[in-house]
Amino acid sequence: MDGDTTGALTLHDRVRMDIERKIDEGVYRPGDRIPSEHQLAERYAVSRVTVRRALEALVQAGHVVKRKGAGSYVNPDAGAARPYRVGSFSENCARRGVTPSSRIVFAGVVEATAEMAEVLGEPCDEVVRLERLRCVDGVPCIVEFDYLPMRFEYLLSLDLSGVSLFTTLPELEDMSKIWFDDQFDACLVDDDLASLLECQPGSPILHVRERLSTTSGESIYANEQFILTSRYSREVSSKGNFIRCDSPYAASGASHASHLEARGAN
């Protein structure tokens, strides 16, 4: 395990990282069989259980596939070994070599509507509200509204124009313990959005309502994004541990839920 013996990490984490590194460096190449659990245990001087735990994580991440009775293999499709993390707006831009920017349109405390309280999962009178215009190389792409519980009021004293909530909130450190609830709609750009996004009113626009909560049920925040998909596309990759919960409206005759916020309140 080389000189990388950071004492803070667990054994199975160190084993996992070393195997991961060997895959990255091509020591184990796509399609190759990697040494058996028994051999790895001997090589790293750990128990087989520890090796199995490391391999389990690699299987979860898509780097390794196992075949009972045969062995463990490096995933032959290198592209399928997706990074195991969430990319924020800022991160995605950086990865593509374009410059993200944010203009804070509004940041403050507002009275909570009944719907906000419900979405945030707790009775509350006030919420922290952000409205941001996100641009790529100066071209406006997304209008985003964020709604956070009052315990995040401290955010208002920070400069949020360059950062994402993803990297700011300590609650979001361990993504594996976060539930994302997303609802997707298509709607048309109204005059307010058009002037912010510098586009034609009546253009189609993607409307995403997202709610983040911990697996223990605590709400973190909710947001609402209007994404001009002609300028910025939203892609999501996910492993099968999610549920779609489509809901037909036609049957109940109920109209579409309106936006979380009264747009005229600015």
Added chain:
Amino acid sequence: MDGDTTGALTLHDRVRMDIERKIDEGVYRPGDRIPSEHQLAERYAVSRVTVRRALEALVQAGHVVKRKGAGSYVNPDAGAARPYRVGSFSENCARRGVTPSSRIVFAGVVEATAEMAEVLGEPCDEVVRLERLRCVDGVPCIVEFDYLPMRFEYLLSLDLSGVSLFTTLPELEDMSKIWFDDQFDACLVDDDLASLLECQPGSPILHVRERLSTTSGESIYANEQFILTSRYSREVSSKGNFIRCDSPYAASGASHASHLEARGAN
């Protein structure tokens, strides 16, 4: 573990299911601390490792939260204990007591475009193509195009009007080994879609392109859905082990990728 001793299941599965049942029946209620791992091991007459494995699955599914040094607790937010599976169109309708129906608009083998071959991840000349109109209580909501590798040609001899691909394809049995790649766009209803969906041309419509593949890199199928969100809304819940890979178009100046299929080819 009652009389439910199905020999086919593993021990940790039986333990997990029994704890799950006790949570469902209210023996362990939300917020309650469930017996310690040591106690559970003694009660079920299994080792602590087996109990931990059962609990691990329950934590993954969101039913249980653990606190180091303190104990394991039933997730206080019952709503957060989401079912650990994907809901198909048919399933979601059934759950809501409305009647789903599908009209097959087209089903057959077509010549593969370069883009289809790329999306399906393998060189191919032909693909199986389905076009379906999905309705809720007779109201058309979704136009769906499916593209499958030729090994699924046998589907064409089945009656697909009542079922979903999800429950039909054996490849989709273990959802935890499936990658979903989704891309969301908003666009406008054209004349073809309008006549199928019985709606106004120019209405905003949600356009989802989805690709399913195994963690070992094998493509299963790709599809393209046009969802009238005013009649049927798409919600997605997911745990944090996914990635968003938004891509800015503004920078490169590249135009939006066109549909997978030439719409006029019908």
Added chain:
DNA sequence: GAAGAATACATGTCAATACAGGTTTATGGA
């Protein structure tokens, strides 16, 4: 040479034990 049996090997499952480190509760002194 081909088919089937025997063998070696790899992963899957499970048990029993040990210790580290965090949390809760009980104890005891100021």
Added chain:
DNA sequence: TCCATAAACCTGTATTGACATGTATTCTTC
């Protein structure tokens, strides 16, 4: 009563050992 300490308890991590089951290879037999 309040606070600090100690003990009990619980989860996290790791080891060793064992057996079951599926896969691949080799050997034997026809």
